[in-house]
Amino acid sequence: MAAYDKADLERRMAGSVEALKHDLAGLRTGRASTALLDPVTVEVYGSHMPLNQVATVSVPEPRMLSVQVWDKSNVGPVEKAIRSAGLGLNPINDGNTLRLPIPDLTEERRKELAKLAGQYAEKARIAARNVRRDGMDSLKTDEKKGVYSEDERKRHETEVQKVTDSTIADIDAAASAKEKEILGQ
Template sequence: MAAYDKADLERRMAGSVEALKSDLGGLRTGRASISLLDPVTVEVYGSHMPLNTIATVSVPEPRMISVQVWDKSNVGPADKAIRSAGLGLNPIVDGTTLRLPIPDLTEDRRKELAKLAGKYAEGARIAARNVRRDGMDSLKVDEKKGVISEDERKRLETEVQKLTDATIADIDAAAAAKEKEILGK
């Protein structure tokens, strides 16, 4: 096991918050957002590519996403990929442009999405706690090896706990904001 590395713990905890924000960005809230299409991959040129590598994605109106496909031969595969992505979106093909009207969310669907946001947040909390556990374990190893004293270990454990608490507060804030956005409150 590696020695205690505060910068590594901070980086990994920040990573769990960023991963959560990315996951939450993909949840549909009834408003158009280009991040909604982030998980969509299109099969073109013999491989799977993210949609934003073959097209320009924009939001011309609050309830409409526009996908301007650069190569006309990729319009069909892009349309198919968006339809099969499970986002509940049905593109309207207009030349090389796909228009995606964002339908209203039903109350049940809003509750489902809010529950999913909570599940994502719990996954991020677990990731942060796992990072804390790794940090605590490396401190105990360092103490056994004589690298740090017992007092130093206790002081650093408090530091790790504060970092964990701050990270979980960030996770809770991001999840609460997304839930509020989804439920329209």
């Protein structure tokens, strides 16, 4: 068990918030975002590559994505990868460029996405709680080794709890904002 390190705990908790923000950015809200295509991988040159390694993704209009494929021979595989990614997007092929109109979301799809945002938030809360548990365990171990007195351990546990509460508040705020965006409120 590693010794208690407040900076490491804060870094790991901040990482859970950043991971949540990245997950939420990939949820389609009816507005175009380059993050929407982050999970797409394309089979080119005999291997699977992230889309951003074979093309440039841009947002020319609020409800349109543009994918500029660098190598013309990869346009077909990129189009196929986007269609099969389960994002509900239908690329329009313009030679080297694929245009992706972002369709309106149905009410049912909005509810599904809001529920998914809630699941992402819960995953992030669990990650933050696991970091908290690791911190508490290392404090107890340090106390047994004589590194901290009981009073010092309790003071550090209070710090860990404050960091955890702050992190969970950040997670809740990010998830709440995304759910409002998805539901169009």
